[in-house]
Amino acid sequence: MSERGLETRQFGHRARLALSPALALKADDQALAARTMWNLLHAWWQMMPKEKRTLANADAAIRQARRDVDFLAVLPAQAAQAVLKTYFQAWKSCWAGRADAPNFKARFRSTLTVDVPQGRDLNIVRVHRRWGMASLPKIGRVRFRWTKELPVGKQASEENRITGARLVKDTLGWHIAFRVQTLERVPEAHQGPQVGIDVGITVPLALSDGETYEHGQWLTSREQARLLGLEQRAAQRMKRRKPGERTSRRLHHTYDQIAGLRAKAKRRALDWQHKTTTDIARTYSVAVVEALQITSTVTMLTYKLARQGGTLAKVPAPGTSRRCSACGLTTPGSRQTQALFVCRNSDCGWSANADHNAARNILHLYRMGHALIPAAGRAVARRAPRVKPATAR
Structure with missing residues (x-):
């Protein structure tokens, strides 16, 4: 209250x-x-x-x-x-x-x-x-x-x-x-710009203004080699174990070491998510994402934006990765690879990173009024009509 x-x-x-x-x-x-x-x-x-x-x-x-x-x-x-x-x-x-x-x-x-x-x-x-x-x-x-x-x-x-x-x-x-x-x-209304965010494949987070948030491997090369060796050791000991035989202490110890390395990687990923979402919440007034069951990044953005006076919005997901954000048309074959989008419309030909293209479409849907409307405890989407070409990046 x-x-x-x-x-x-x-x-x-x-x-x-x-x-x-x-x-x-x-x-x-x-x-x-x-x-x-x-x-x-x-x-x-x-x-x-x-x-x-x-x-x-x-x-x-x-x-x-x-x-x-x-x-x-x-x-x-x-x-x-x-x-x-x-x-x-x-x-x-x-x-x-x-x-x-x-x-x-x-x-x-x-x-x-x-x-x-x-x-x-x-x-x-x-x-x-x-x-x-x-x-x-x-x-x-x-x-x-x-x-x-x-x-x-x-x-x-x-x-x-x-x-x-x-x-x-x-x-x-x-x-x-x-x-x-x-x-x-109570925080004052955030005066920053609006941004669309796409949780990409080649880029972890791609923003509609061209910004990207990337990360390296969660484990160092030495830790990855150690994890591989432990997993191979555990597999060998499992093969030698007779049916019905109790798991040995050595095998339990190996499992604990594997779990420790995986937990370390998980904590590093969580730390990256916290730092990234904090930076986004401080920079932008409205962050728009697709209405998908995706990572905990969205949950973090929700409360961090609220603390900074901003808001999180969701838009319908269908078509955002296949539609050209420059001309607004969906032409077959435009999504050439996971990383590259080249519009096949003869009057357009716009090209960009595929994740950035999707982020631009996500923001444009929000600006056109196609944000999801919460009703009776669940999210209900308006029918997304054909959209006009995006005018802002």
Whole structure:
């Protein structure tokens, strides 16, 4: 909500934890207990009659389980309540048609997480230019990487504060994801130009004004060679394994090394996406993209443009890559390769990078009023008629 030019904004910030082996083991135990609690809740849900599937009955069941099973007692009480709330919220999302029904969390296909619902329990302080300290229930004081200013200490208030956090374990170790609430001024309308963006094949991001955003390989040549060697080693060990034989520790270790390199590449790609979308949001007032299920770049652009006073628009995708942005005609054979567009219309002959041509068409559709109109929670497109030649690049 906004008042007097101010608005409440909520966002997340993820930081790497530096845990000793003993503290990492405590975090592992809590995460395993949280996953077990979820699975017990799901089993309880399936066994109970519909009239007894209430929040109060489920709360009583998990309290009794924490008293009866010592393993579950390592999970803080508030974290156990968070599991319960998350489970019931999953069913509400299912009933509303926003998600599938919740299911058991498998050992190898689920992420280990522990929720810290109350931000005041964290007691965060900054102890160094690069490090901060936080208190985790039943774990203790831990260090985390300080890469973003957080509302702590004298900077914290009722409007600007950390409302909670979640511990998340991935291939690269444990991280803490803070939930932050701030009160900020409503941004003024962005005065920058409009731009069409095409998520290309030869160019990662091509803009209608001729700008491109490219990146290299996510792994260095040395890391790629190491990844290939690890994958070959894993394949050889799999061939030597007898049917029904348990996976050896060496093979598990090799899989962990492969996952580590892939996770490193994924994080570098995410870092590039964040930097690229931030630059676009600061430069342009309106970014127009195709209405396709594409990368998380669009999601990042949506909230980053809003924070800068800009907007994100979507237009119908059919024909944008085959239509000439100079004459407005779709002539067979114009898209000669993935990288080159040469208009076959005898009166035109315009040529350019194919992705830039598509970006120009995307922006032109928006300017002609063919943006998608949200209705009843879903996007509905107007019928895209034949368009006139684009007049602006």
